[in-house]
Amino acid sequence: MTDRIPGFSTLAIHAGAQPDPSTGARVTPIYQTTAFVFDDVDHAASLFGLQAFGNIYTRITNPTTAALEERVAALEGGTAALAVASGHAAQLLVFHAMLRPGDNIVAGNKLYGGSINQMNHSFKSFGWEVKWTEATDPQSFADKIDENTRAIFIESLANPGGVVTDIEAIAAIARDRGIPLVVDNTLASPYLCRPIEHGADIVVHSLTKFMGGHGNSMGGVIVDGGTFDWSASGNYPMLSEPRPEYSGMVLHETFGNFAFAIACRVLGLRDLGPAISPMNSFLILTGIETLPLRMQRHSDSARKVAEFLSGHDKVEWVSYAGLKGDPYHSLQQKYMPKGGGAVLTFGVKGGYDAGVALVSNVELHSHLANIGDTRSLIIHPASTTHRQLTDEQKTAAGAGPDVVRLSVGLEDVEDIIADLEQALSAV
Amino acid sequence: MNHDSYTDAYIRGILDEVKTIAMVGASANTVRPSYFVLKYLLAKGYDVIPINPGQAGKEILGQTVYASLADVPKPIDMVDIFRGSEAAGAIVDEALKLDPKPKVVWMQLTIRNDEAAARAEAEGVKVVMNRCPKIEYGRLSGEIGWTGVNSRVLSSKRPALKAGFQHRGLPGVNPRAGTKG
Numbered sequence: 377m378t379d380r381i382p383g384f385s386t387l388a389i390h391a392g393a394q395p396d397p398s399t400g401a402r403v404t405p406i407y408q409t410t411a412f413v414f415d416d417v418d419h420a421a422s423l424f425g426l427q428a429f430g431n432i433y434t435r436i437t438n439p440t441t442a443a444l445e446e447r448v449a450a451l452e453g454g455t456a457a458l459a460v461a462s463g464h465a466a467q468l469l470v471f472h473a474m475l476r477p478g479d480n481i482v483a484g485n486k487l488y489g490g491s492i493n494q495m496n497h498s499f500k501s502f503g504w505e506v507k508w509t510e511a512t513d514p515q516s517f518a519d520k521i522d523e524n525t526r527a528i529f530i531e532s533l534a535n536p537g538g539v540v541t542d543i544e545a546i547a548a549i550a551r552d553r554g555i556p557l558v559v560d561n562t563l564a565s566p567y568l569c570r571p572i573e574h575g576a577d578i579v580v581h582s583l584t585k586f587m588g589g590h591g592n593s594m595g596g597v598i599v600d601g602g603t604f605d606w607s608a609s610g611n612y613p614m615l616s617e618p619r620p621e622y623s624g625m626v627l628h629e630t631f632g633n634f635a636f637a638i639a640c641r642v643l644g645l646r647d648l649g650p651a652i653s654p655m656n657s658f659l660i661l662t663g664i665e666t667l668p669l670r671m672q673r674h675s676d677s678a679r680k681v682a683e684f685l686s687g688h689d690k691v692e693w694v695s696y697a698g699l700k701g702d703p704y705h706s707l708q709q710k711y712m713p714k715g716g717g718a719v720l721t722f723g724v725k726g727g728y729d730a731g732v733a734l735v736s737n738v739e740l741h742s743h744l745a746n747i748g749d750t751r752s753l754i755i756h757p758a759s760t761t762h763r764q765l766t767d768e769q770k771t772a773a774g775a776g777p778d779v780v781r782l783s784v785g786l787e788d789v790e791d792i793i794a795d796l797e798q799a800l801s802a803v
Numbered sequence: 804m805n806h807d808s809y810t811d812a813y814i815r816g817i818l819d820e821v822k823t824i825a826m827v828g829a830s831a832n833t834v835r836p837s838y839f840v841l842k843y844l845l846a847k848g849y850d851v852i853p854i855n856p857g858q859a860g861k862e863i864l865g866q867t868v869y870a871s872l873a874d875v876p877k878p879i880d881m882v883d884i885f886r887g888s889e890a891a892g893a894i895v896d897e898a899l900k901l902d903p904k905p906k907v908v909w910m911q912l913t914i915r916n917d918e919a920a921a922r923a924e925a926e927g928v929k930v931v932m933n934r935c936p937k938i939e940y941g942r943l944s945g946e947i948g949w950t951g952v953n954s955r956v957l958s959s960k961r962p963a964l965k966a967g968f969q970h971r972g973l974p975g976v977n978p979r980a981g982t983k984g
């Protein structure tokens with residue numbers, strides 16, 4: 377194209393995906409191969425030494441996956457991206473590139489429960505500590521940072537609480553302290569919110585959710601904002617020090633503003649191994665082509681469902697930032713003005729038993745533990761994902777006995793509301 | 804001209820126009836960025852001449868090293884500078900004394916010297932600063948996308964293949980037709 381800057385929907389379809397050079401195939405082919413032949417020994421040496429761009433082995437790069445990576449980088453406004461097997465794998469590789477044993481992450485407490493578990497328990501065995509802060513209070517992040525803090529972690533739109541995080545306020549603290557801000561943008565997607573534009577340095581996603589959008593493929597991605605100076609403090613030796621794995625190469629100096637994505641690939645993905653399959657990359661890539669249409673519809677329908685529930689006499693409360701009067705509505709208007717996303721929670725009168733009855737009564741909604749499908753999804757956390765917790769722990773985690781979470785799908789909204797109506801009437 | 808950003812057409816035009824590139828500050832150390840760029844540009848068919856007084860008379864990647872631009876015994880199309888912004892000024896002045904003058908002066912990532920750029924442009928020499936020709940070639944050919952890098956290039960045209968399994972080129976850019984790369 378000319379030097380015109382393409383719009384979001386154009387990028388969602390075209391970024392990273394020229395026709396296939398050898399066949400002319402217009403849709404990015406599924407390169408379902410583990411390995412790629414070299415031209416000769418010198419070409420192989422250049423590839424292994426990171427001196428040439430190209431493919432060696434699908435654990436490290438794959439052309440189908442590369443199209444997905446470039447597309448997400450373009451949509452988020454980053455310099456580069458790395459796609460991996462799941463959202464959790466993306467988080468693991470990000471922190472692997474940033475932390476050494478004894479270092480810590482300052483994380484907002486409004487996160488997906490799986491991320492809380494990952495940080496509290498699995499990361500401990502790497503010697504990484506997590507210091508929890510109040511996600512809705514930016515100043516609390518500044519208070520928790522110490523000399524071993526190497527990253528700040530938040531969700532832009534938190535799952536499931538409906539909290540919209542004040543990214544700019546937290547980014548200002550991160551910049552002031554010379555620490556990268558990592559934002560999980562899974563629930564918003566870059567259609568609704570682009571954290572790098574608000575000061576985030578690294579963005580991660582569970583591609584499993586809205587990016588893929590059809591509930592058929594696991595995937596995760598790391599986007600490098602290209603904004604952080606990895607060499608300034610000496611605290612990020614993976615990037616700023618000569619790497620023995622690559623004969624003393626210094627990644628930041630060699631790869632400049634996309635060095636973080638390279639570090640996650642050639643030190644993290646290469647050695648820890650959570651590669652995405654080319655088939656999943658293909659399905660997610662196809663899903664992303666309709667991301668703008670889907671996210672707008674998800675958000676518009678979720679707002680209508682939230683309005684319906686707010687007026688229902690069996691509903692105690694509704695938490696959805698897209699709803700006028702919601703405590704996070706003004707932050708939603710600032711950070712994601714096109715909509716509040718698909719996910720909302722509400723309290724059903726009658727507590728635990730009413731929650732169980734509701735998820736049993738639905739006929740269109742699927743009762744399962746996921747979000748970001750074309751299908752409408754419902755879950756009662758207290759009886760499923762959070763059932764092992766005490767009542768106090770459940771309430772603290774936003775999974776009290778009455779809480780029900782919806783991921784509003786793309787069906788006709790009248791049908792979604794009718795299903796909830798009949799299910800509630802029988803509670 | 805404004806050197807904060809360049810159009811793709813400007814960069815593509817330069818990579819298309821030049822064939823002989825003198826690289827000032829080329830390193831013989833195989834993990835230094837300058838060595839990477841030298842190797843890549845050679846593979847793409849450019850004639851790259853390393854300039855490094857400490858290595859003068861030796862070879863890097865089979866190319867004879869010269870101590871200074873003035874020692875190079877053939878016309879130079881582009882001078883690629885791998886030295887600090889400060890040092891770049893004197894190198895640009897040396898480049899402008901060459902006969903014939905180079906068509907382009909290119910300063911690598913993080914290197915910028917606006918005064919020197921103005922002197923070169925006053926003599927009709929094109930200038931690029933704070934960019935890497937390897938990254939720009941990889942970006943415009945689509946090769947860099949294999950590394951997940953945002954090339955900022957959208958196209959419904961089939962990319963140009965060059966010799967070898969995994970080598971793309973720039974349409975219309977073929978400094979030494981038939982060479983590998």
Ligand SMILES: Cc1ncc(COP(=O)(O)O)c(C=O)c1O
Binds near residue numbers: 462531562
């Ligand atoms: C906000 C958020 N981040 C991360 C994850 C983890 O992603 P994955 O299940 O792809 O590992 C999830 C999954 O539910 C999520 O909702």
